[in-house]
Amino acid sequence: xxxxxxxxxxxxxxxxxxxxxxxxxxxxxxxxxxxxxxGSGRVWGGHMQRGCIVxxxxxxxxxxxxxxxxxxxxxxxxxxxxxxxxxx
Numbered sequence: 001x002x003x004x005x006x007x008x009x010x011x012x013x014x015x016x017x018x019x020x021x022x023x024x025x026x027x028x029x030x031x032x033x034x035x036x037x038x039g040s041g042r043v044w045g046g047h048m049q050r051g052c053i054v055x056x057x058x059x060x061x062x063x064x065x066x067x068x069x070x071x072x073x074x075x076x077x078x079x080x081x082x083x084x085x086x087x088x
Contacts (some may be wrong), residue, residue, distance in 0.1 A: 004038075007026045011059065012080050016036035016037060016044065017036060017037070017054075017055070017056050018034055018035070018036050018054060018058055019035050019036060019037045019043065020035040020045075021033065021034045021035075021048070021058065021060070023048075023053075024070060024083050026063065026069075026070040026071050026083075027071065027072045028072040028081070029072065030042065030046075032047065033045065033046065033047060033048070034046070034047075034048040034052075052053040062075065066088075067084055067087060067088055068086065068087060068088065069085075069086050069087075069088050070083065070084070071083075071084050071086075072084065
């Protein structure tokens with residue numbers, strides 16, 4: 001797997017399967033956090049970037065929330081596009 005961004009700057013190896021994933025999917029894009037672990041029990045985590053390859057399988061459960069609209073809005077304090085959730 002290509003690198004997952006990490007504070008320590010380490011790269012997860014291709015032998016490190018995913019152990020946890022959390023994501024938001026919206027019309028504005030996808031934002032995915034993933035943790036991977038190696039055979040020694042070391043765990044890395046960070047943003048899953050375009051081009052990451054999962055060697056084995058990744059099981060995803062997607063739940064629709066029909067009364068809600070999710071999107072991204074720029075936070076005036078940080079300038080980052082942050083998740084927003086609004087009732088329809």
